[in-house]
Amino acid sequence: MSEHTTQETTFAVTTLGCKVNQADSEAIGEQMSTAGFIRRDFDEAADIYIVNTCTVTHLGDRSSRQLIAQAQRRHPDAFLVVTGCYAELNPQGVAALPGVDMVIGNTGKDSLVETIKQRYESMTSQVAASEPEAPTPPIDEMPARRALPVLPLDTQHIGSDNALDFLPAEPEPAPENPSSLSPFTDNTQTTEQANARIFSRTRVQMKVQDGCNNRCTYCIVPYVRGNSRSRTIDSVVEHVQRKARAGYQEIVLTGIHLGDYHPAGDEQKDLGDLIATLLRETDMPRIRVSSLEPEDFRLEWLDLWQDPRMCRHFHLPMQSGSDNILRRMARRYNSARYREIILTAKQRIPGVAISTDIITGFPGETDEDFELTYQLAQELEFAKTHVFRFSARQGTAAARMRGQIKDVVKKERSARLLTLNEEHSRQFRQQFLGQTVDVLIEQSKHGYWEGLTDNYLRVELHDLPNPESAWQHKLVTARLSHLVDDGIHGAYVAH
Numbered sequence: 001m002s003e004h005t006t007q008e009t010t011f012a013v014t015t016l017g018c019k020v021n022q023a024d025s026e027a028i029g030e031q032m033s034t035a036g037f038i039r040r041d042f043d044e045a046a047d048i049y050i051v052n053t054c055t056v057t058h059l060g061d062r063s064s065r066q067l068i069a070q071a072q073r074r075h076p077d078a079f080l081v082v083t084g085c086y087a088e089l090n091p092q093g094v095a096a097l098p099g100v101d102m103v104i105g106n107t108g109k110d111s112l113v114e115t116i117k118q119r120y121e122s123m124t125s126q127v128a129a130s131e132p133e134a135p136t137p138p139i140d141e142m143p144a145r146r147a148l149p150v151l152p153l154d155t156q157h158i159g160s161d162n163a164l165d166f167l168p169a170e171p172e173p174a175p176e177n178p179s180s181l182s183p184f185t186d187n188t189q190t191t192e193q194a195n196a197r198i199f200s201r202t203r204v205q206m207k208v209q210d211g212c213n214n215r216c217t218y219c220i221v222p223y224v225r226g227n228s229r230s231r232t233i234d235s236v237v238e239h240v241q242r243k244a245r246a247g248y249q250e251i252v253l254t255g256i257h258l259g260d261y262h263p264a265g266d267e268q269k270d271l272g273d274l275i276a277t278l279l280r281e282t283d284m285p286r287i288r289v290s291s292l293e294p295e296d297f298r299l300e301w302l303d304l305w306q307d308p309r310m311c312r313h314f315h316l317p318m319q320s321g322s323d324n325i326l327r328r329m330a331r332r333y334n335s336a337r338y339r340e341i342i343l344t345a346k347q348r349i350p351g352v353a354i355s356t357d358i359i360t361g362f363p364g365e366t367d368e369d370f371e372l373t374y375q376l377a378q379e380l381e382f383a384k385t386h387v388f389r390f391s392a393r394q395g396t397a398a399a400r401m402r403g404q405i406k407d408v409v410k411k412e413r414s415a416r417l418l419t420l421n422e423e424h425s426r427q428f429r430q431q432f433l434g435q436t437v438d439v440l441i442e443q444s445k446h447g448y449w450e451g452l453t454d455n456y457l458r459v460e461l462h463d464l465p466n467p468e469s470a471w472q473h474k475l476v477t478a479r480l481s482h483l484v485d486d487g488i489h490g491a492y493v494a495h
Contacts, residue, residue, distance in 0.1 A: 259296025
């Protein structure tokens, strides 16, 4: 670093969005620290603020603007950098926001840290010489979209959308019943919770794939993430080995379209080959797979879950149980195939937790279409159903479709699914009462510790020895006794 960028130069990163943005922010933080900058929490004063934005919904746009404004108010003279999906989709609008010094879309994340360093050093040099600050280059000088708009994938994994910080969720279009303590980070965490999760040694989000070749009619993500591309298996293995040596207990394999993982240079291999290699060549205690699309799911992958290091949890978005609505969504599977995947997974992996997403009120959804969705959800008995009311996203085909559903109808349908979810969630948790399980401790909360089992049960432990000790990031054994809220009370079992 130059004489103008000293050891005392501080930075803070905050993120909105999905699991892949969390992986990006972890990498940004690591690279900034390696470059000599000192990390601070986003709610503290810092010399450089980096806001990693989301645009998957209008809520994401608005929340991104709010976070940018927070940073500007906290330290008006700080160097404010905006990156991520919102910066990619609307760079001119972002650049016009008060206090923004630099806008870098997803296509520029590969060189984000070096660009920040150069621009910040230039700015501080000009200030030191009492010269006018150089104007920010126009947006059209930012890197153009490339086929692979990511950092060289064998070094770090910046380049796509899960999060450091989140603002409180609103009823739409976020899920109406978000998970607490989610390993995938949903849009309801506070800034403090999200920062603690990101920079802990509990689990690490490992982005192995980015982009999407699908064009679901309600989704804006492919337009701001680009086409599908994947890291090499060797680079993933090296990264996981490094995280295991650093003390992480769990790796979460993430991607925008994770099931489309085909390693660069060896596209005949797939996600199953990656998992098999990680099981063979790393010592990571837990390996968790993030959201998978049903059209990609290969039943032979289930053999890999015979290894106890594989977390017994799948998130498989159903979206609808009506084949008519699935076609209107441009989803590439039907209800029969979806049913086959879920029932086979439950039969092959005892105790597996399967969560899903369902959209209610998609344009053209009739009462009959919704009943098919409800009946399929009732049959499959998900451990968790995230319920979304459809919200039109400008720029998507669904926003222009005829047959938009009235809000009152969406609300009624959503309420039925939420009630069903409460019933099924309780049934799923009840079957484990009396069992002894391993719990990865996440955080202290209201005088007790809580964490997750491999199959996504949230466990509260009130009797850990020396409760003030640093139990976070530890794997402990607990006997499950009774249900509490959306979790289970566990009694510590000493070894």
